[in-house]
Amino acid sequence: MNVGIYIYENAEVLDFAGPFEVFATASRFSVPENFFNVFLVAETKSPLNARAGFSLNPHYDFNSHPPIDVLIVVGGVHSQQLEKRSVLEWVASRAASAKITASVCTGAFILAAANVLTNQRVTTHWDDIEELKSAFPNLNVIESQRWVDEGSIVTSAGISAGIDMSLYLVAKLVDKSLAIQTARTMEFEWSQAC
Secondary structure (H helix, E strand, O other): OEEEEEOOOOEOHHHHHHHHHHHHHHHHHOOOOOOOEEEEEEOOOOOEEOHHHOEEOOOEEOOOOOOOOEEEEOOEOOOOHHHOHHHHHHHHHHHHHOOEEEEOOOHHHHHHHOOOOOOOEEOOOHHHHHHHHHHOOOOEEOOOOOEEEOOOEEEEOOOOHHHHHHHHHHHHHOOHHHHHHHHHHOOOOOOOOO
């Protein structure tokens, strides 16, 4: 199962690194082995800087990635992403064909701007709740939840909540025992209740 994580300039590091680690670790123990193929996708393959100057190289660009079964859109300094037609069209197109589309933190703003989120229950970082409500009043923005599952769309609260949500997705897509083993291997105390 291909897990594509969308990254961009000034993306929040743990927003992509946390989910990446969850799916990579789960693949070590999955049956069959390597059940998840996790990779980073950006608009181009050029190196970019996440928050605080964290340098990274995307595995793929919009034109070269394999099919995406699980799309994860991360948060960070996202305002420029909301203005890029190519980004919003790519996100909408990938979300339409993905089995699950998820966001971490303020990635929900990108999903909403791409019309992937329209009137669902969603969440985001606690500090961005009011802004999300104001910018997208048709959304039912939920406070004080680590993640919100709306079937094929799952959104998480801020930063480390993306790890909890990703473990939840492992349980949803494979089984809970694999998620528990993954969390234990990562020495992460999984908040199993959203």
